[in-house]
Each structure stands twice: as structure tokens, then as C-alpha cells.
Amino acid sequence: MSKVLIIGCGGVAGVAIHKCCQNSEVFTEICIASRTKSKCDDLKAKLEGTTSTKITTAQVDADDVNQLIALIKEVQPDLVMNIALPYQDLTIMDACLACGVNYMDTANYEPENLDDPEWKAAYEKRCKEEGFSAYFDYSWQWAYKEKFEKAGLTALLGSGFDPGVTQAYCAWAQKHLFDTIDTIDILDCNGGDHGYPFATNFNPEINLREVSAPGSYWENGHWVEIPAMSIKREYNFDQVGQKDMYLLHHEEIESLAKNIPNVKRIRFFMTFGQSYLTHMKCLENVGMLSTTPIQFEGHEIVPIQFLKALLPDPATLGPRTKGKTNIGCIFTGKKDGQDKTAYIYNVCDHEECYKEVGSQAISYTTGVPAMIGAMMLLTGKWNKPGVYTVEEFDPDPYMDALNKWGLPWQVNDNPELVD
Numbered sequence: 001m002s003k004v005l006i007i008g009c010g011g012v013a014g015v016a017i018h019k020c021c022q023n024s025e026v027f028t029e030i031c032i033a034s035r036t037k038s039k040c041d042d043l044k045a046k047l048e049g050t051t052s053t054k055i056t057t058a059q060v061d062a063d064d065v066n067q068l069i070a071l072i073k074e075v076q077p078d079l080v081m082n083i084a085l086p087y088q089d090l091t092i093m094d095a096c097l098a099c100g101v102n103y104m105d106t107a108n109y110e111p112e113n114l115d116d117p118e119w120k121a122a123y124e125k126r127c128k129e130e131g132f133s134a135y136f137d138y139s140w141q142w143a144y145k146e147k148f149e150k151a152g153l154t155a156l157l158g159s160g161f162d163p164g165v166t167q168a169y170c171a172w173a174q175k176h177l178f179d180t181i182d183t184i185d186i187l188d189c190n191g192g193d194h195g196y197p198f199a200t201n202f203n204p205e206i207n208l209r210e211v212s213a214p215g216s217y218w219e220n221g222h223w224v225e226i227p228a229m230s231i232k233r234e235y236n237f238d239q240v241g242q243k244d245m246y247l248l249h250h251e252e253i254e255s256l257a258k259n260i261p262n263v264k265r266i267r268f269f270m271t272f273g274q275s276y277l278t279h280m281k282c283l284e285n286v287g288m289l290s291t292t293p294i295q296f297e298g299h300e301i302v303p304i305q306f307l308k309a310l311l312p313d314p315a316t317l318g319p320r321t322k323g324k325t326n327i328g329c330i331f332t333g334k335k336d337g338q339d340k341t342a343y344i345y346n347v348c349d350h351e352e353c354y355k356e357v358g359s360q361a362i363s364y365t366t367g368v369p370a371m372i373g374a375m376m377l378l379t380g381k382w383n384k385p386g387v388y389t390v391e392e393f394d395p396d397p398y399m400d401a402l403n404k405w406g407l408p409w410q411v412n413d414n415p416e417l418v419d
């Protein structure tokens with residue numbers, strides 16, 4: 001029925017591609033294109049014979065708009081799925097506009113080089129105006145709204161788990177459970193153990209930047225920013241148990257604050273063990289998380305990229321990881337004049353994910369919604385010209401697809417609340 005160009009072939013893309021191949025009725029043909037073509041060829045060899053989806057591969061540097069345009073013209077896809085890195089969001093959106101093709105991704109734009117003067121000036125202005133200092137934000141991609149509208153094309157931003165599924169939970173709660181939502185707490189718990197003293201579950205550079213940044217939350221119409229890891233809570237997660245969790249800035253807070261009417265507070269918490277935090281603090285203190293290039297024995301190196309080369313590749317954690325993830329949203333608000341609470345969440349088992357697609361649950365919980373977001377666009381369920389986040393569409397077909405394609409969710413009407 002449709003042809004898709006998938007850019008990137010890392011941990012998350014690997015799962016999304018497996019899932020597209022399980023759903024050949026929608027994904028009749030896919031082209032996997034990435035910087036390292038051999039990874040695309042290896043995955044193609046693994047999947048061919050198990051699926052009726054036709055698979056081709058290509059090499060592309062997605063930082064280069066001209067290369068992307070040439071590839072899109074050659075492949076002629078109905079949709080480009082960007083599952084490379086957030087650094088490539090804008091170049092891929094530009095190429096989609098130039099070729100008249102719909103776009104989707106799993107994370108919002110941030111620049112690779114934080115010293116770029118043009119980006120830095122806009123960043124400093126935004127920090128002052130908005131009041132949060134994370135390097136990533138939606139402004140860069142929201143700026144494409146008019147261009148996509150005029151071109152009659154849809155761009156779906158952030159269809160992973162968080163962002164992504166968490167916003168579908170919010171839209172579904174708004175549609176079916178509440179008249180007004182007062183507070184949203186997004187809780188992201190990974191109870192998995194991979195046996196390494198320190199490793200990240202997805203791209204280390206993106207992950208460590210996110211976690212080492214100041215935290216922030218939305219309250220009464222504005223951002224409140226706090227030092228990194230300075231708000232800690234304990235929570236007893238279904239099927240995982242008691243965990244420490246910390247308040248982080250997270251990208252979906254920005255769009256939810258705009259799209260959930262009259263919401264008073266939105267926070268995001270993620271669980272971390274003490275070993276992870278101690279390693280991260282130490283690496284940060286010695287400068288290993290820096291993105292500023294340094295000279296070392298005649299070579300220019302970027303410390304965080306060198307660190308990435310030393311750390312285990314997240315795509316290899318699958319066979320070692322045991323335990324479960326539990327990610328969801330706790331809502332408080334009103335229905336028919338009465339106070340109401342609800343907790344919508346998914347529990348995912350690392351070992352089950354590995355058995356099914358050869359990946360751990362973090363890649364799985366992101367790659368499945370990437371396939372589902374693409375399916376919403378390809379089947380015409382979520383088409384409106386412009387640039388949108390998940391909560392701006394009808395959540396019902398997406399929530400049904402989560403149950404069908406491996407991320408079933410449940411609702412607890414009487415959850416423990418986070419103070």
C-alpha cells in the first residue's frame with residue numbers, strides 16, 4: 001500500500017523496521033538509509049525471508065540536504081521516517097518540503113554544535129523569554145508550520161514513547177476521562193539491569209545531555225527551573241517496585257502546556273540508580289560530557305563523542321538486560337464536577353522485547369510508536385497539513401494500535417500520587 005524511507009539504522013530504527021516488516025499490509029516497501037550502509041544491509045539480510053515487505057538500502061549523510069533530496073527523488077516514498085538523531089531534524093524537514101513528502105520523527109531538534117553563533121543567539125533569547133535552558137525545544141520545528149501547511153504536507157513530531165505515547169495518553173484522558181485536567185505527572189521508570197557499571201539505554205550523547213541539564217516543570221502558566229537532579233521522589237511502580245526518580249526537563253511538557261487546556265502543572269520524572277548518577281557526575285566533572293572540540297595529540301576530538309566510543313553500544317544491551325520498564329502519566333482533574341485521578345501506563349519486559357525483535361525495551365518502547373505514528377499518517381487517520389505533536393490528533397486509533405502492536409496500556413483509577 002505504501003512506500004517509506006527510513007533514515008537511521010540504530011537501536012530505535014532497528015525496532016521500528018522490525019515492526020514495519022510485521023505490518024506489511026501498510027508498509028509494502030521500505031528503504032533503509034543511514035550513514036553506515038553496512039548496518040542497513042545487515043538488517044535487511046536478517047529480515048528478508050521473514051516478511052513480505054520489500055526492503056532496499058542506501059547510504060546517506062542526513063546532514064546534507066542535497067544528498068537527502070537526491071535520495072528522496074530516487075526512492076519516491078509516501079513518508080520519510082527520521083529515526084536518525086535530533087541533529088538531522090531540520091535538514092530532513094527541508095528535504096521533505098523540497099520533494100513534497102510527509103515527515104515524522106521521534107525527538108525534537110537540537111544542534112550538534114552548541115557553539116554555533118546563530119543557534120546560540122536564538123537559544124539565549126529563548127532562555128530569557130521562556131525560562132528554561134534545555135538545549136532542545138520545539139521552536140525550530142514549529143517554525144516550519146506555515147511551510148508544511150502551504151505545501152499540503154503533514155509533519156508529525158516526536159512519535160516515540162516519551163515524547164509520543166505519553167501525549168497520546170494525555171489526549172485520550174482529556175477525551176474520555178476528564179472534563180478538565182489540572183495536573184499531569186509523567187513517570188518514566190526503567191527497572192532493567194544490563195549488568196554494566198555504566199551504560200546508556202539510547203544514544204549516549206543525546207541521553208547524557210538530557211540528563212545532565214537543569215530540570216524544569218510547568219506551573220501556573222510558566223516554567224520553573226531547578227538545578228539538575230535536585231527534586232527526588234520515591235515511587236512504587238507496578239511490576240517493578242520501589243524506585244528513586246528525579247525531576248527532569250522533557251520536551252513533551254512544552255507542547256502539552258499549549259495543547260491541554262487550563263492545565264495547571266506538568267512534571268516529568270525519570271528513575272535513576274545511584275551508580276548511574278555517580279558515574280555521570282564524575283564524567284561531567286572531568287569534562288567528558290563536553291561538546292566543545294579539544295586538541296589531543298594533533299587530533300581534534302569532541303569529549304562526549306569519545307566517551308560514546310568507549311561506552312557499550314545501546315543496540316548491544318538487548319541480550320544482557322533483564323527486568324521491566326513502566327512508563328505512564330498520572331492525571332488529576334475533574335469529571336462531572338467531581339475530583340478524579342487516573343494513571344495510564346505500559347509495562348514492558350526487556351527479555352520479551354529481545355525475544356521478539358532482538359532489542360531491549362527502551363528501543364522497543366520507542367520503535368513501536370514510531371511505526372504506529374507512520375501508520376497513522378500512511379492510512380490517512382492523522383492527516384492535516386502543518387507541523388503537529390501527537391496530542392493534537394485523535395488518540396483513539398493510536399491507542400488501539402498500541403494494544404495491537406506490543407505496548408498494551410492499562411488505567412488505574414486510584415493511583416498513588418506524587419507529592
Ligand code: NDP
Binds near residue numbers: 033201
Ligand atoms: P542510535 O545512535 O542508536 O542510532 C542513530 C542512527 O542514526 C544510526 O544508525 C546513525 O548512523 C544514524 N545517523 C546519525 N547521524 C547520521 C547522519 N548524519 N546521516 C545519516 N544517518 C545518521 O540512536 P537511537 O536509535 O538510540 O535513537 C534514535 C532517535 O530516537 C534519536 O533521535 C533519539 O533521541 C530518539 N529517541 C526517542 C525516544 C522517545 O521516547 N521519543 C527515546 C529514545 C530515543 P551510524 O550507524 O553511522 O552511527
